[in-house]
Amino acid sequence: MNQVGKIGVVGGGKMALAMVKGFLTAGLTKSERVIASVHPDDKQSLKQFEQINVETVVENAPVVEKSDIIFISVKPQVVPIILPEMRPLSNNKLFISIAMGITLKVLEENLSSEARVIRAMPNTPALVRSGCSVFARGTKASQVDGELTKSLLAAIGTCEEVPESYFDAITALSGSGPAYVFVMIEALADGGVRMGLPRDLAYRLAAQTVLGAGQLVRDTKEHPGLLKDNVTSPAGSTAAALKVLETAGFRGTVSNAVEAATLRCREISGK
Numbered sequence: 656m657n658q659v660g661k662i663g664v665v666g667g668g669k670m671a672l673a674m675v676k677g678f679l680t681a682g683l684t685k686s687e688r689v690i691a692s693v694h695p696d697d698k699q700s701l702k703q704f705e706q707i708n709v710e711t712v713v714e715n716a717p718v719v720e721k722s723d724i725i726f727i728s729v730k731p732q733v734v735p736i737i738l739p740e741m742r743p744l745s746n747n748k749l750f751i752s753i754a755m756g757i758t759l760k761v762l763e764e765n766l767s768s769e770a771r772v773i774r775a776m777p778n779t780p781a782l783v784r785s786g787c788s789v790f791a792r793g794t795k796a797s798q799v800d801g802e803l804t805k806s807l808l809a810a811i812g813t814c815e816e817v818p819e820s821y822f823d824a825i826t827a828l829s830g831s832g833p834a835y836v837f838v839m840i841e842a843l844a845d846g847g848v849r850m851g852l853p854r855d856l857a858y859r860l861a862a863q864t865v866l867g868a869g870q871l872v873r874d875t876k877e878h879p880g881l882l883k884d885n886v887t888s889p890a891g892s893t894a895a896a897l898k899v900l901e902t903a904g905f906r907g908t909v910s911n912a913v914e915a916a917t918l919r920c921r922e923i924s925g926k
């Protein structure tokens with residue numbers, strides 16, 4: 656635990672809170688070694704950081720000054736506002752930006768030339784240490800910085816180093832992906848309720864079904880199509896359901912959703 660320096664969070668919102676709670680649950684750091692800037696208007700985040708005994712401040716400067724590793728977790732539109740504030744304090748600090756669409760080039764150009772910068776893309780299941788994250792290193796970030804980032808993000812799920820060119824598609828797939836899956840879980844449960852199940856049972860079964868199906872793909876490494884075939888009995892109920900999904904363009908719709916999110920990331924990146 657001692658090797659992880661003091662962690663700062665600039666923009667203590669939903670994703671930052673999920674990560675910090677994950678770090679604390681993983682025993683990677685202690686609440687007194689974390690500091691977060693939280694907007695006074697974001698009363699909910701303020702309360703939640705206070706509940707986990709993390710020091711909160713309204714200014715970003717003290718976060719940078721007091722920390723070794725600083726997570727940039729404001730919305731992409733706010734990044735150009737906060738980088739100039741942080742620049743004079745950013746020498747020799749490690750910055751890990753999780754902001755959608757904000758490139759390493761933009762981060763490096765707007766922080767001190769001595770700042771070490773990493774771009775990461777986590778997702779909200781980090782809260783329960785089942786997230787998946789990727790990261791890419793900037794020009795000044797060393798292999799040791801990469802290993803440190805990996806140790807932090809791997810404590811809250813899986814973590815891989817990837818080329819930065821993958822980031823827009825990854826943001827669209829795994830960054831935003833939990834939202835698509837939550838819609839799926841809600842829809843599965845709604846269907847069950849429509850067919851007469853109690854709501855709480857329907858949510859429990861829907862959540863466990865998604866979790867189990869994901870684990871089956873991950874652990875067996877079988878093709879998802881084969882696993883789908885294993886569920887689908889000839890002239891059975893699954894085949895009847897799949898016909899409805901295929902007729903409605905389920906696959907194409909999900910795939911198009913990933914494309915739409917990727918294009919939005921590219922737009923933010925100015926590509």
Ligand SMILES: NC(=O)C1=CN([C@@H]2O[C@H](COP(=O)(O)OP(=O)(O)OC[C@H]3O[C@@H](n4cnc5c(N)ncnc54)[C@H](OP(=O)(O)O)[C@@H]3O)[C@@H](O)[C@H]2O)C=CC1
Binds near residue numbers: 667669671692697728
């Ligand atoms: N949510 C997710 O699943 C994921 C999000 N991300 C990225 O994480 C970042 C944050 O997203 P998310 O947590 O959802 O958003 P939130 O809006 O919950 O968090 C951002 C926080 O930054 C605060 N803020 C606004 N302006 C400033 C400022 N000038 N200085 C300091 N803090 C400020 C906001 O306050 P206020 O609300 O008052 O404006 C808010 O509390 C985004 O860049 C997003 O792309 C990445 C992966 C997944």
Ligand SMILES: O=C(O)[C@@H]1CCC=N1
Binds near residue numbers: 826830831
């Ligand atoms: O919706 C967004 O812009 C962010 C990026 C990934 C998840 N949430």
